[in-house]
Amino acid sequence: xxxxxxxxxxxxxxxxxxxxxxxxxxxxxxxxxxxxxxxxxxxxxxxxxxxxxxxxxxxxxxxxxxxxxxxxxxxxxxxxxxxxxxxxxxxxxxxxxxxxxxxxxxxxxxxxxxxxxxxxxxxxxxxxxxxxxxxxxxxxxxxxxxxxxxxxxxxxxxxxxxxxxxxxxxxxxxxxxxxxxxxxxxxxxxxxxxxxxxxxxxxxxxxxxxxx
Amino acid sequence: xxxxxxxxxxxxxxxxxxxxxxxxxxxxxxxxxxxxxxxxxxxxxxxxxxxxxxxxxxxxxxxxxxxxxxxxxxxxxxxxxxxxxxxxxxxxxxxxxxxxxxxxxxxxxxxxxxxxxxxxxxxxxxxxxxxxxxxxxxxxxxxxxxxxxxxxxxxxxxxxxxxxxxxxxxxxxxxxxxxxxxxxxxxxxxxxxxxxxxxxxxxxxxxxxxxxxxxxxxxxxxxxxxxxxxxxxxxxxxxxxxxxxxxxxxxxxxxxxxxxxxxxxxxxxxxxxxxxxxxxxxxxxxxxxxxxxxxxxxxxxxxxxxxxxxxxxxxxxxxxx
Numbered sequence: 001x002x003x004x005x006x007x008x009x010x011x012x013x014x015x016x017x018x019x020x021x022x023x024x025x026x027x028x029x030x031x032x033x034x035x036x037x038x039x040x041x042x043x044x045x046x047x048x049x050x051x052x053x054x055x056x057x058x059x060x061x062x063x064x065x066x067x068x069x070x071x072x073x074x075x076x077x078x079x080x081x082x083x084x085x086x087x088x089x090x091x092x093x094x095x096x097x098x099x100x101x102x103x104x105x106x107x108x109x110x111x112x113x114x115x116x117x118x119x120x121x122x123x124x125x126x127x128x129x130x131x132x133x134x135x136x137x138x139x140x141x142x143x144x145x146x147x148x149x150x151x152x153x154x155x156x157x158x159x160x161x162x163x164x165x166x167x168x169x170x171x172x173x174x175x176x177x178x179x180x181x182x183x184x185x186x187x188x189x190x191x192x193x194x195x196x197x198x199x200x201x202x203x204x205x206x207x208x209x210x211x212x
Numbered sequence: 213x214x215x216x217x218x219x220x221x222x223x224x225x226x227x228x229x230x231x232x233x234x235x236x237x238x239x240x241x242x243x244x245x246x247x248x249x250x251x252x253x254x255x256x257x258x259x260x261x262x263x264x265x266x267x268x269x270x271x272x273x274x275x276x277x278x279x280x281x282x283x284x285x286x287x288x289x290x291x292x293x294x295x296x297x298x299x300x301x302x303x304x305x306x307x308x309x310x311x312x313x314x315x316x317x318x319x320x321x322x323x324x325x326x327x328x329x330x331x332x333x334x335x336x337x338x339x340x341x342x343x344x345x346x347x348x349x350x351x352x353x354x355x356x357x358x359x360x361x362x363x364x365x366x367x368x369x370x371x372x373x374x375x376x377x378x379x380x381x382x383x384x385x386x387x388x389x390x391x392x393x394x395x396x397x398x399x400x401x402x403x404x405x406x407x408x409x410x411x412x413x414x415x416x417x418x419x420x421x422x423x424x425x426x427x428x429x430x431x432x433x434x435x436x437x438x439x440x441x442x443x444x445x446x447x448x449x450x451x452x453x454x455x456x457x458x459x460x461x462x463x464x465x466x467x468x469x470x471x472x473x474x475x476x477x478x479x480x481x482x483x484x485x486x487x488x489x490x491x492x493x494x495x496x497x498x499x500x501x502x503x504x505x506x507x508x509x510x511x512x513x514x515x516x517x518x519x520x521x522x523x524x525x526x527x528x529x530x531x532x533x
Contacts (some may be wrong), residue, residue, distance in 0.1 A: 117301025120374075121315050121364075122262055122290030135305045208307045211348040 007188070008183035017194055022189060025166035028084070028156045029193075031199055032091030039092075041141070044103025054104055059099045069094055069155050084149050087159035087166075095148040102144025103203050106137035138208045146201035153194045157186065213252035214256055214275075215404050216263065216372065217346070220454070222428075223258050232258040239242070240421075242371075243402040247415040248444040249451070250425035254468035256408045259425070260374050263406060264293045276372065291318050294365030294373040298380045300357045302349040308334070308360050309345040315368035340367035355386040359393075366401070375407040379414065391417055412452050416440070416463060424448050437463045441531050460530050461523070462492035469494075470508045470516035470527050477517060484509045485518065491526070 011018045040061075047054040067075075069090050076086035110133060111119045160168030167186040174183025218238040222230040233255040248256035261267045262274060264360050265286050274281050278343040279291055302311050309330045314460065316326045334341040338357040358378060365373060370525055379387045392413060398405065398418075409415055415422050416436045424432045424447075432444035440460055443449040453459055466489050483501045485494050494506055498520055508516040 092407055111299070111301075113297060113299035113301045114303060116266065117295065118296060118303075120266060120290060120293075120295035120297070120301075122287040122292075122318055123314075124287050127318075132303055134302075 003181055003184065010181055011185045018185065021165060021167050021169050021186075024164075025153075025156055025168075025190070025193075028087055028091060028150070028159055028164070029152050031088045032152050032156075033124035033145070034147075035092045036095035036148060037090070037145070040099040041046050043139075044100050045107055047100070047104045048107030058097075058101060058104060058189075061093075061100050061162075064093045065097045067093075069106035069209050070158055070161065073158060075176070082163040084159075084164050086162055087156070090154055090158070091152050095152050096111065098144040098147040098151070099141075100144075103137070103141050107133060109140075110136055112205040122161055127140055136210060139205055139210065142201060142205040142208065146198065146205070149197045149201060150194050153197055154190060157190055160186075213396075215242035215277055216240040216406070217275040218259070219273050219275070221259070221262060221269045221274060221332055223255075223267055224264060224270045231255075231428050233262070233269075233370075234481060235272070236428075236430050237272075238423060238430060238433060239333045240406070242404050243404045245398055245407065245418055246387050246421050246423060247419035248408045248423045248425060249408060249410070249412065249415045251410060251451070254425040255428040256410075257426050260376055260406055260408050262454060263372070263374055264295055287318075291315055291368060292370050292372070294368070294370040294493045296361050296365045296373070296375040296378045298377040300349070300361040302357055302361055302364070304349050305347055307346050308339070308352070311349070311368050312364045314364065318370050319418060331365060333366060336366075337363050338391070339363075353386075355390060358382060358390060362394075362397075366403075371404060373403045373405045373407075375405065377408050377410070380409070380411075382459050387414075394418060416452070416459070426451075457527055457530075458492055458495070460527070461495055462490050464526065464530075465489070465510055466494055469522050470518045471522065472515075473517045475521060479507055479514050482507045482517075484514075486526060487512070487515060491523055495523055498523075 043057055047057050072090040072093055073086060076089055078090070080086040114132060114136070115128065118132045123131070141201045156166050157168030157171055160172040167190050170186030171183050172186075174180060174186065215240075217240070218236050219235060221232040221236045222231050236255075236259060240494075248260060258267055258418050262269050263276075263281070266283065277354045303314075303347075308313075312330045312333055313326050316329055321329070330345065331341040335448055338360060339356060344352075344356075344360075349360065352360065361378070365375075380388050392460050395418060407418060411516055419436050420430075420492065421434060422439050423430055424444070426447050432439060432448050434442075437460075439448065439452055440463060443452065443454040448454065465487075466485055469491055482505055483497050484505060484507045485497055489506055497506060498504070504520050506518045507514045508518055
């Protein structure tokens with residue numbers, strides 16, 4: 001408890017510093033997730049229809065995923081320097097696999113009889129996608145986005161190692177000064193954010209779940 | 213004039229060694245119930261799916277009401293044709309009512325017209341609208357799902373219905389019920405129906421005419437009775453069990469075999485059989501009750517008698533009928 005009180009006091013004594021790091025963290029997360037969505041949702045729709053595209057791109061993102069995020073950060077340095085871009089790219093690479101894999105699986109596992117019925121009733125391809133395929137695929141896609149979101153919220157703390165800011169600043173500082181209170185100023189908000197993301201996404205997912 | 217016409221239609225899938233459908237010509241009258249019967253892989257489903265252009269013929273053409281189906285936009289063609297498949301293909305994220313509303317919505321019907329059409333169809337398939345409208349497909353039994361699939365196909369009031377083994381995945385008892393309902397519905401609706409099955413009993417029960425297919429070719433196109441009594445070749449004989457006397461009897465109505473009662477006949481507790489029933493059921497009743505004579509009844513009134521002797525007599529000359 002004493003530690004928590006110290007942490008709170010530290011944050012209150014430097015409100016601008018705390019809020020700047022907090023906002024920076026959220027912007028990093030949202031940037032990485034948005035880029036990953038823009039790339040992976042259309043890509044997943046396509047790979048679900050093409051065996052070779054599926055093999056190629058899923059293996060590609062999985063390979064990128066194997067490189068530790070911290071290593072990606074340092075690999076970006078020669079190109080983007082100690083910057084927001086470097087951190088955003090590393091986090092995007094982290095967010096891509098779950099979104100792509102789930103989108104691909106969601107469309108691939110749709111019952112072919114349902115698609116055939118939709119065609120046979122005279123729906124055009126766009127209507128089939130909007131009214132039938134997307135609503136049925138959505139719960140699985142959202143699971144992928146949830147996984148990506150939680151991972152990225154936690155991993156965005158690494159951005160501090162290359163000076164890109166975020167709540168990781170306090171964790172880095174705290175560990176360098178061996179001051180646990182300062183470390184918690186970074187760690188606790190990150191944990192709360194991750195839990196909220198998890199809970200919020202689960203609720204969203206339930207609301208679009210197809211009745212079983 | 214023929215309503216659906218296949219003219220020298222062939223279909224060979226890319227990479228296949230022989231055509232799935234091989235130069236088939238067929239004329240189907242409006243309002244008839246035509247069953248495509250054959251073994252797996254004989255081309256019956258391929259032939260069916262060319263009518264709503266899920267498959268395109270390699271050569272030949274198909275006419276509906278005199279018009280080449282390739283001259284219509286494919287979505288417009290399909291909206292005019294009811295389509296029922298074995299796995300129902302109901303949309304699991306839509307309620308029963310929403311499923312039925314799909315084609316009417318595509319056709320741009322007014323909301324009130326769609327709503328009343330949903331109620332009308334649910335009543336027709338004996339699923340009370342108040343109870344079933346808002347259920348999801350997963351909350352229905354297999355038989356109920358297939359009925360909703362049928363209602364959905366009927367929703368746009370199509371002239372033509374294509375049914376691809378619709379009762380194939382349903383247990384035997386429910387299947388028999390659905391077949392009875394299908395016969396009842398067709399009597400009211402008079403659609404032109406193409407119905408694929410590999411179940412001979414089902415074909416004999418439902419069809420006005422049967423198309424027997426083998427290796428992509430039409431082997432015989434005739435009434436169930438003539439298919440049984442005058443099979444075109446050994447394949448048809450084997451497929452439909454044309455040697456099966458009891459099967460013949462199932463296609464002859466009691467009306468056809470009954471006689472007027474002799475003057476000294478008195479209705480005296482003899483077992484009764486309905487006028488529109490078939491001779492197979494009559495025979496079964498005779499054997500079960502051990503009597504020699506049945507009273508034929510229409511709306512509870514005796515109208516004639518049927519004896520074991522008459523049935524035997526008919527069996528002897530079934531090929532002349």
